[in-house]
Amino acid sequence: MTILFYDKTFEGFLTAVFEVFEFKYQDVQIVHEGTFQNSFFAEPIEIITNSEKSDRVLKKLEKQLGKSGIQQMLYTFLSEDASREMVLLQVITYAVENPGKDILKDYSNSFVMQLSKFVKSVNRERHRMKAFIRFELLKDEIYFAEIFPDFDVLTLIITHFKNRYQDQKWLIYDSKRGYGVYYDLNVVEIISLENPIQFGESHKKELLHEKELNYQKLWIEYFDHTNIKERKNDKLHVQHVPKRYWKYLTEKKIL
Amino acid sequence: MDYDRVKEKLEILADAAKYDVSCSSSGGNRKNTNKGLGDSSSSGICHTYTEDGRCVSLLKILLTNFCIYDCAYCVTRKSNDIQRAAFTVEEVVDLTMNFYRRNYIEGLFLSSGIFKNADYTMERLVRVAKKLRLEHSFNGYIHLKSIPGASDELMREAGLYADRLSMNLEIPTESGLKLLAPDKDHQQMIKPMGFVKNEINLYKDERKKFKSTPKFAPAGQSTQMIVGASPETDLQIIQVADHFYKNFSMKRVYYSGYVPVSNDARLPGLGSQVPLVRENRLYQADWLMRFYGFKANEILAKNNPFLDLEVDPKLGWALRNITDFPVALQTASLEMILRVPGIGVKSAYKIVNARKFQNLTLEHLQKMGVATNRAKYFVVVANSNKNLIHLDSVHLKSLIVGDTKSKFENPFSNQTSLLNDDTFLR
Known part of the structure; x- marks a missing residue:
């Protein structure tokens, strides 16, 4: 068996895919850096990320599967699931074996179906971030939100927030992965804070703008009063707002 | 302020x-x-x-x-x-x-x-x-x-x-x-x-x-x-x-199930149940008209001006029009696939796409997200489907109802999930 390892980037993965076909590896596994290695029979080969090679893979796939096909592959990659490289390689191989066919519509193929499930999960998380992110206004007039998404979706929501909030500075920080996006009224930048800030509730209160808690209280009040008690349905409530997201939500806080 | x-x-x-x-x-x-x-x-x-x-x-x-x-x-x-x-x-x-x-x-x-x-x-x-x-x-x-x-x-x-x-x-x-x-x-x-x-x-x-x-x-x-x-x-x-x-x-x-707000004699009194199941069935009927190609006059039985609370209106229609079934999924039109109980709009499109590649089985349908516990009685698939013997049975309805877990059975869950789905808002 041949094991190829790459640098965790999508380009790196696509470079590895390029080499699979270039060197016609048969029994091959693509893994990313830092994956636990335990194979006596295979010598891992390091893949040097090469944007020319990854672009060629992208172009070829786009020709066959369209822009949406590429998007589905990227979403699958961002799932960070342990099997993502295997599923993607299987689907790409299936595409190469069936030139000219839009094989992503073949839902009877188990790898295509698996890919479509990853796409669904990542897409849902992306949508949830658009919905559940709550900004808090800080003293320095920055609207700040901290997130811990299940999948690496922060880059997928930049355009949405950039279009929406053009007249206020904002920062969304993924504390799970240690990077954020910051809009300074002109451009959006990806930033990484050297010392992870302590966002603990007590600490944060000192950073908040003097008006902030007033609006949080009003929102909580609204949330409470727009509910119809006669129709209470906890099961449905939790189905729509799973408990792991409650920590994001102002309306679930006790102020 | x-x-x-x-x-x-x-x-x-x-x-x-x-x-x-x-x-x-x-x-x-x-x-x-x-x-x-x-x-x-x-x-x-x-x-x-x-x-x-x-x-x-x-x-x-x-x-x-x-x-x-x-x-x-x-x-x-x-x-x-x-x-x-x-x-x-x-x-x-x-x-x-x-x-x-x-x-x-x-x-x-x-x-x-x-x-x-x-x-x-x-x-x-x-x-x-x-x-x-x-x-x-x-x-x-x-x-x-x-x-x-x-x-x-x-x-x-x-x-x-x-x-x-x-x-x-x-x-x-x-x-x-x-x-x-x-x-x-x-x-x-x-x-x-x-x-x-x-x-x-x-x-x-x-x-x-x-x-x-x-x-x-x-x-x-x-x-x-x-x-x-x-x-x-x-x-x-x-x-x-x-x-x-x-x-x-x-x-x-x-459609808004009436929540009692007064003791006016013209209205259901305070404390009456909110008619959640009926409201849900009306939304399902509304969906059939807007997304499934049903006409208003197909949705209710001729002899009953109320929707059956026990089964959804699509299943109700299928049971009244049993001669239109079974539907052969490999060849049927999208319009007819949309009328099969248990197959939603997304699944219907998946079926029409996937059948170009392979002959579909019930297992494929299940993976695509079809509610096969209802659909299996109404479709012809690639492998043999033994559920079809019930199609002519007078007990088909009770068979399906017995097989389906209603979200309304649990008293703590007397609300519809349909109502709150994102897609519901279009």
């Missing part, structure tokens, strides 16, 4: 607005080209869900709950002894802007009790929308309530600033309305709806000629009917809905 005072008003005026079930924020598609605030997501976003499981997408409030009308089913009715309050235009604008900036909401849904007269009230609603759009460069979603009897001029202005306009019929029939809302006039409600429909078409035609023509209520108009307050049958309700979809190009008709 006096936050404590605003908080008191918010309690009263959110409470009074919550029975309006519409919370859609889709179809607006207003772009943030003026470096302002907001950009309507055309698919709509539910930002949170209340404990009753309903989506919260908009700040849904009344401008005031002072009202000159005395509609028996309405909590805000003149004769009801409740606390009254009124927001100022500035307060509503400030709340909307500040909630939107924090990503709490997609926009504002502003309704109102009727104070002084129709135009006076409508003018205030329009003023809020106008201020948000012109003074605050707000491009989020705005849904305004049309006030019965408002003048054409105000309705036209409303349509230029709002994404959606709605007028709630509440009581489906004229006779029912006379009984429960003696001050309201059926014609006064229908007229603005007709006006809005015509204006939407007019502006659309103009836009084809001149790109600079402004949009008029781009997310269309909607209405709501209360279910279970008056004695109308499901047949009447579905016919009225169909009439509004066809003749008023309604985007949505909402």
Whole structure:
């Protein structure tokens, strides 16, 4: 068996895919850096990320599967699931074996179906971030939100927030992965804070703008009063707002 | 701003607005080209869900709950002894802007009790929308309530600033309305709806000629009917809905199970059950008309003007038209696949795509998300399907019902999941 390892980037993965076909590896596994290695029979080969090679893979796939096909592959990659490289390689191989066919519509193929499930999960998380992110206004007039998404979706929501909030500075920080996006009224930048800030509730209160808690209280009040008690349905409530997201939500806080 | 005072008003005026079930924020598609605030997501976003499981997408409030009308089913009715309050235009604008900036909401849904007269009230609603759009460069979603009897001029202005306009019929029939809302006039409600429909078409035609023509209520108009307050049958309700979809190009008709708000003898008393199952079945019927190609007159059995509460209306139709089954999935038309119980719109498209590659089996269907516990009795697939022997059985219905776990059986879960699905908001 041949094991190829790459640098965790999508380009790196696509470079590895390029080499699979270039060197016609048969029994091959693509893994990313830092994956636990335990194979006596295979010598891992390091893949040097090469944007020319990854672009060629992208172009070829786009020709066959369209822009949406590429998007589905990227979403699958961002799932960070342990099997993502295997599923993607299987689907790409299936595409190469069936030139000219839009094989992503073949839902009877188990790898295509698996890919479509990853796409669904990542897409849902992306949508949830658009919905559940709550900004808090800080003293320095920055609207700040901290997130811990299940999948690496922060880059997928930049355009949405950039279009929406053009007249206020904002920062969304993924504390799970240690990077954020910051809009300074002109451009959006990806930033990484050297010392992870302590966002603990007590600490944060000192950073908040003097008006902030007033609006949080009003929102909580609204949330409470727009509910119809006669129709209470906890099961449905939790189905729509799973408990792991409650920590994001102002309306679930006790102020 | 006096936050404590605003908080008191918010309690009263959110409470009074919550029975309006519409919370859609889709179809607006207003772009943030003026470096302002907001950009309507055309698919709509539910930002949170209340404990009753309903989506919260908009700040849904009344401008005031002072009202000159005395509609028996309405909590805000003149004769009801409740606390009254009124927001100022500035307060509503400030709340909307500040909630939107924090990503709490997609926009504002502003309704109102009727104070002084129709135009006076409508003018205030329009003023809020106008201020948000012109003074605050707000491009989020705005849904305004049309006030019965408002003048054409105000309705036209409303349509230029709002994404959606709605007028709630509440009581489906004229006779029912006379009984429960003696001050309201059926014609006064229908007229603005007709006006809005015509204006939407007019502006659309103009836009084809001149790109600079402004949009008029781009997310269309909607209405709501209360279910279970008056004695109308499901047949009447579905016919009225169909009439509004066809003749008023309604985007949505909402059905709101009556929550008892008074001990008026004309209505179900306080403490009566909210008719949640019936409301759910009506929504399912509505979906069949809008997405599954069903005609209004196919949905109910000829001999019963009420929907079967035990099975969904699509299954009900299949059981009455058993000779149209089984459906051979490999060759059947999309229209017919959509009529198979247990197959939704997404699955139907998946089937039509996947069958080009392979002959499909029940296992494939299950992986695609089809509810095979219902579908298996009605389809011919690649491998042999032994469930088809039940197709002619008189027990088919009880077989399926016994096999299906209803979400309504559990007393702690007496609400519909359909109601709160994102896709529900289109």
